Amino acid sequence: MKFRPCIDIHNGSVKQIVGGSLSDKGDMAEDNFVSQQDGGYYGELYKKRGLTGGHIIILNPAGSQYYNADVEQAHKALAAFEGGLQIGGGINNENAKNFLDKGASHVIVTSFVFRNGEIDEHNLSLMKRAVGKERLVLDLSCRRRGDGYYIVTDRWQKFTDTKLCRETIERLRDSCDEFLIHAVDVEGKAHGIEEEVAAMLGGIDGMPATYAGGIASFDDLAKLKELGRGKVDFTIGSALDIFGGHMRFEEVCDFGKK
Template sequence: MTRFRPCIDLHAGQVKQIVGGTLSASDDGAALLRTNYVSERPASYYARLYRERGLEGAHVIMLGPGNEDAAAEALAEWPGHLQVGGGITDANAALWVEKGASKVIITSYLFPEGRFSQARLDAVLAALGSDRSRLVIDLSCRRRGEDRWFVAMNKWQTITDMEVNEESIKQLEPYCSEFLIHAADNEGLQRGIDEALVRRLAAWCGGRIPVTYAGGGRSFADLELVRRLSGGRVDLTIGSALDCFGGAGVRFDDCVEWNRRQEELEKEKGQGPSSSS
């Protein structure tokens, strides 16, 4: 079933909703940064909100340095239920689990100089005790040409040598428990989701492993759109459009209700027709 997945995006220690393409790979590009929303509330507030509403699978993303304390505060609010990413390596993956992360999310470390490293993936998994259930691989990407996407690292500014396709999904699937994929060209723009990418993610992952798409969500109807396009195989993160992040397109409470209703439908489907005559 398609679920709404919440997020906590951190930049310079604050919860922010950022236009993804304006992030700089260096730390001196603040002048180029475009933000849709800067929250006055700490990350722990949103973690508590998600805990109170029972929203599992939220990802806490550290966009650059200076976010470690905020991320740790969020994890402490709901230990064992939030995923954390941004700057994760084999040296600190286990530490973040100790701090309360249910899973760690990894991207850039897997691509030294923009080239995929199996050795680094093996090292991260070993640091987690070879427990793939603790690892999420982030294949956030940018479109290149007609319906081709390549993994983007360093705050989505560096295009790597890995194309996101059925081959790469199958290559990485044995090492992780789910995928997170931001369409970086759509991130924060509220111009609609990348429908072609959603369709292909559903086909490539085939329902074997959870996959969450993020980027461009602008209305509550996008949840139904992703459900239809993916056959319920892809989850959707909505950020900037949410009212809890200053948006006007989507009510957070409606997303909570969507998840509740999807769970009810799954239960009804599992029960099947009554056997009573």
């Protein structure tokens, strides 16, 4: 159970948002925290602590007026911690290599692989050919709808018809190096984890998976460890003191090393 730090970038700034509030229209989001530091600062911070496997997420779409500023922040983070961070947000087979060349260890993909509500096998093959299975992370971020949790795309705004379940995970596990799962309904709210999602990830054997969403205390981490059977890595954003929260970054780092 490893701590995987994050660098979320929106409107040209490193920030923490309420995940479910993100909207491409007007580049809007409900902010929890907007940092005065740039991506390079956080990349250097994570490098000093040896926190490999964290992720950068670009939250504006490619057509946004802020997209280039987001990419500039991402490049600063990658330069500060070359080979130590993954990157996601608008990744496809054409731009993925550029981010790897800039120092990303992996690229993280959702929307390009899920089209018309389902897994697009052709696009998945394109991604594997572009970067290789060993440098591909599939983001299975999800929201609750009806009888379960469904994968969401386009910066968590659009539901697919693909349910997050054991069958989906087994279908995809041979196509990537690991999974990243944001529980979007609790993302940025610091009100506790989605226990069903955590338990589902705990059922994955032999495949790295990282959970993000709602962690607000060490009790939440203990619950995630129990439900995830000690195998699920974790991300904390808004609750960390480096992002304006109350959980001490140093203590979280120590928890992840125990």
